[in-house]
Amino acid sequence: MSADQRIPVTVLTGFIGAGKTTLLNRILTGQHGRKIAVIENEFGEVGVDNQLVIQSDEEIFSMNNGCLCCTVRGDLIRILGRLLKRKDRLDGVLIETTGLANPGPVAQTFFSDPEIRDAYRLDGIVTVVDARHVAQHFDDGRETKEQIAFADVILLNKTDLVGAPDLDRLEARLHRMNTAARIHRTRNCDIPLDHVLEVGGFNLSRATDLDPRFLESEYSFEWAGVYELAAGTYQLCIGHHSAGQQNDHEHGHEHGADDHHHHGDENELDVALLPVKSLDAIDLAAARDLAVQVFSDQEKPVKPGDAVTPGTTLQRLQLADGHGDFPVTIPATGRYMLFTAHDVPTHLHAADQSLVRYVHDQTYRHEHSHDEEVSSVGITLPGELDAKRLNDWIGGLLAKKGQDIFRCKGVLSVRGSDKRLVFQGVHMTFDAKFDQPWGGAPRTNVFVFIGRNLNREELVSGFKACMVS
Amino acid sequence: MNLSKTWVAQLDDYVIDLAWSPDGRTLALASAAGPVTLFDAAGARLHTLPGHADGTNAVAFAPAVIPESGDRQPERSILASCGQDGSVRFWDGVSGTQTAEAALGHAWLEHLAWRPVTGYPVSGIRNPVLAAAAGRKLVLLQPDGSIAHAFKDAPKTLSALAWHPRGGAIAVAYFGGVCLWAADDFRAQREYAYGSAISALVWSPDGRWLVAGAQDNAVHLWLPEEDQEFHMSGYETKVRELSFSHDSRWLATGGARDACVWDCSGAGPEGREPLALPHADRVCAVAFQHAHGLLATAANDHEVELWSPTRQPPLIATVRLTAPASKFAWSPDDTLLAIGSQKGGVLVLKVEG
Numbered sequence: 001m002s003a004d005q006r007i008p009v010t011v012l013t014g015f016i017g018a019g020k021t022t023l024l025n026r027i028l029t030g031q032h033g034r035k036i037a038v039i040e041n042e043f044g045e046v047g048v049d050n051q052l053v054i055q056s057d058e059e060i061f062s063m064n065n066g067c068l069c070c071t072v073r074g075d076l077i078r079i080l081g082r083l084l085k086r087k088d089r090l091d092g093v094l095i096e097t098t099g100l101a102n103p104g105p106v107a108q109t110f111f112s113d114p115e116i117r118d119a120y121r122l123d124g125i126v127t128v129v130d131a132r133h134v135a136q137h138f139d140d141g142r143e144t145k146e147q148i149a150f151a152d153v154i155l156l157n158k159t160d161l162v163g164a165p166d167l168d169r170l171e172a173r174l175h176r177m178n179t180a181a182r183i184h185r186t187r188n189c190d191i192p193l194d195h196v197l198e199v200g201g202f203n204l205s206r207a208t209d210l211d212p213r214f215l216e217s218e219y220s221f222e223w224a225g226v227y228e229l230a231a232g233t234y235q236l237c238i239g240h241h242s243a244g245q246q247n248d249h250e251h252g253h254e255h256g257a258d259d260h261h262h263h264g265d266e267n268e269l270d271v272a273l274l275p276v277k278s279l280d281a282i283d284l285a286a287a288r289d290l291a292v293q294v295f296s297d298q299e300k301p302v303k304p305g306d307a308v309t310p311g312t313t314l315q316r317l318q319l320a321d322g323h324g325d326f327p328v329t330i331p332a333t334g335r336y337m338l339f340t341a342h343d344v345p346t347h348l349h350a351a352d353q354s355l356v357r358y359v360h361d362q363t364y365r366h367e368h369s370h371d372e373e374v375s376s377v378g379i380t381l382p383g384e385l386d387a388k389r390l391n392d393w394i395g396g397l398l399a400k401k402g403q404d405i406f407r408c409k410g411v412l413s414v415r416g417s418d419k420r421l422v423f424q425g426v427h428m429t430f431d432a433k434f435d436q437p438w439g440g441a442p443r444t445n446v447f448v449f450i451g452r453n454l455n456r457e458e459l460v461s462g463f464k465a466c467m468v469s
Numbered sequence: 470m471n472l473s474k475t476w477v478a479q480l481d482d483y484v485i486d487l488a489w490s491p492d493g494r495t496l497a498l499a500s501a502a503g504p505v506t507l508f509d510a511a512g513a514r515l516h517t518l519p520g521h522a523d524g525t526n527a528v529a530f531a532p533a534v535i536p537e538s539g540d541r542q543p544e545r546s547i548l549a550s551c552g553q554d555g556s557v558r559f560w561d562g563v564s565g566t567q568t569a570e571a572a573l574g575h576a577w578l579e580h581l582a583w584r585p586v587t588g589y590p591v592s593g594i595r596n597p598v599l600a601a602a603a604g605r606k607l608v609l610l611q612p613d614g615s616i617a618h619a620f621k622d623a624p625k626t627l628s629a630l631a632w633h634p635r636g637g638a639i640a641v642a643y644f645g646g647v648c649l650w651a652a653d654d655f656r657a658q659r660e661y662a663y664g665s666a667i668s669a670l671v672w673s674p675d676g677r678w679l680v681a682g683a684q685d686n687a688v689h690l691w692l693p694e695e696d697q698e699f700h701m702s703g704y705e706t707k708v709r710e711l712s713f714s715h716d717s718r719w720l721a722t723g724g725a726r727d728a729c730v731w732d733c734s735g736a737g738p739e740g741r742e743p744l745a746l747p748h749a750d751r752v753c754a755v756a757f758q759h760a761h762g763l764l765a766t767a768a769n770d771h772e773v774e775l776w777s778p779t780r781q782p783p784l785i786a787t788v789r790l791t792a793p794a795s796k797f798a799w800s801p802d803d804t805l806l807a808i809g810s811q812k813g814g815v816l817v818l819k820v821e822g
Binding site: 052054055057059061063074075077078082085086087113114115 | 481482483485501502523524526553575576577579604625626628644664665666684685706707795811812813
């Protein structure tokens with residue numbers, strides 16, 4: 001199918017002892033009979049069973065006055081250039097970096113050197129993580145975090161040495177650092193090879209695989225519940241000691257009351273109440289996407305006793321000591337999804353004071369905290385972008401912050417084109433093209449930045465300013 | 470001008486280097502896979518040497534040594550080769566037997582350069598002397614495999630070597646610059662900073678110009694005796710192909726679809742329009758004759774062209790290969806042009822008149 005005849009390259013990174021060599025040997029065994037060149041770092045572990053193993057010494061070339069974004073790996077240019085001098089084409093190249101290697105220059109080698117770019121295709125960066133020791137490696141230096149940030153695929157390896165709750169926490173942490181990477185849990189790097197090869201991590205056309213669900217950590221609401229409501233009037237009670245509250249905590253939405261400290265004013269809560277067709281994933285996602293748009297709009301203040309209404313208006317409830325009761329008017333029988341900015345106790349009562357239970361609920365991780373130096377900012381926004389504004393913004397952003405933005409990818413809807421604009425960048429180097437048509441699909445923009453010290457608010461407002469008003 | 474095909478041969482892999490013996494009787498061809506094959510000038514296969522495990526990178530015949538007074542050693546043909554295995558091997562160019570080896574570590578050995586024989590010896594080192602680059606290390610080797618001198622390591626991997634035509638100094642290139650090492654006291658005569666990687670180095674035969682082909686799509690020229698330098702940028706790609714005409718006037722360069730020929734007489738190429746010799750694809754090899762005016766150029770579209778840059782029109786002949794050329798070697802008397810190909814082919818053309 002693919003017209004791309006270039007030699008695929010997979011980069012394996014990870015701290016020493018994480019299992020890179022194990023994965024390398026699994027790939028080589030699985031690719032038996034194909035001509036694969038292995039480029040190993042000079043400290044490479046012995047026992048790689050392959051005819052063509054080349055040791056490299058990780059030599060950094062700073063092309064432009066020491067600018068990090070123009071840094072490439074000179075040894076790779078030399079070795080990959082030499083590997084082209086053969087009669088028969090190679091089937092693939094695997095590069096195993098040292099545990100301390102920065103993947104940035106490795107990736108940039110494949111974009112900034114025309115000879116390399118013409119002959120090779122960087123397919124993906126696979127980072128192997130030692131589930132037991134990675135937290136410690138995070139503290140030891142920046143390399144492990146950078147390797148997570150650059151990854152297309154993360155193998156959370158040695159899962160047999162860590163308990164399930166710790167694994168869940170670790171996976172969540174990795175996901176917050178790099179929301180675009182696929183994370184797989186492995187023992188001994190045992191994984192189907194199609195999860196680590198031909199992942200198309202740098203393939204523009206595959207950028208459309210960017211799944212908004214993987215970016216869910218970045219919503220500006222924390223909780224949503226779906227209620228099946230008949231037309232009529234209800235009472236929405238926020239917080240614990242509300243007037244209508246009966247002894248039924250366990251039936252309402254209590255989660256998050258104690259383990260969460262809210263940012264901002266505790267006496268304000270932004271909510272939106274949106275109709276939702278069904279509990280099918282596609283309808284829930286449509287409501288969620290609509291909520292994203294609603295939450296980015298101007299809010300309407302709602303005083304205690306004022307009504308909350310369904311529709312695309314963001315309503316800011318005024319609370320007292322974190323509590324408040326609000327009448328809700330439902331004009332037509334149906335399913336409604338209530339989105340709340342914070343994960344707080346939320347109860348809905350019918351006119352007869354009985355509790356109305358939600359039929360489905362979902363929490364959205366809303367990371368206000370910037371405790372990770374390396375993180376992801378995902379933006380999901382319906383609507384159309386202005387091409388020139390977008391171009392100016394991205395160009396300026398990467399020129400200014402390119403050192404800290406390790407990778408970015410996006411699928412964008414640009415006014416005037418019926419095709420998706422797919423976008424892909426490594427530091428300051430970026431590439432964009434119009435890809436497949438939107439067809440009947442809703443025109444939504446999905447953009448993710450992965451980097452160091454990212455300012456979410458700034459990125460979101462910058463992106464929004466590119467929208468066609 | 471009479472151009473004829475004299476013979477063809479096929480190696481097992483990409484022809485990564487080729488060299489004529491100083492007497493023009495033997496052509497050595499190295500395949501990227503490893504073996505080195507010796508042919509006679511008429512195309513008879515003489516020997517196939519094992520070369521280097523995992524691949525050979527370069528071959529070079531020692532220059533004919535002018536016998537020192539009282540020295541009655543029989544003249545012998547010495548071929549040096551180097552490769553991925555980190556060694557330099559010396560072979561008898563007639564019998565094809567290995568005569569010595571120098572193991573220089575695990576780094577690839579990619580560059581060899583015999584010191585031009587000029588009659589005067591180097592600090593007690595007997596001619597011939599071979600410079601070999603292994604990673605950041607530059608050594609001078611004797612044909613018995615012994616290390617006559619090891620220079621201070623370069624800051625980065627050595628990417629090109631070129632002896633001054635009179636053998637008094639060797640220029641070495643690495644990412645970030647060029648160093649000129651004196652051949653008598655082994656001191657750095659000059660160090661030139663350059664902000665990118667350098668893929669090729671060449672001296673003009675009169676020793677006036679030192680020229681680098683660079684990764685940043687440019688050619689950089691130094692005039693070491695005049696403390697001047699020039700920068701010619703704007704190439705389509707990195708420049709790896711460089712060759713000077715025998716009279717030091719013309720510098721042919723690759724790095725684009727046209728082979729560019731710069732006039733280096735007088736004040737040099739700056740401000741002069743180069744002669745553009747067109748190809749339909751990226752130029753991959755250029756080579757002037759040793760003592761005559763013909764220039765051979767090759768491009769990735771499999772075409773080889775012969776030019777006489779000072780004539781109008783300059784194009785003399787076009788030859789189409791079955792694969793892109795990898796490298797040229799003119800025989801010492803300039804009558805034979807050996808062309809190696811990227812698919813292992815060898816074509817030897819005869820040029821008369």
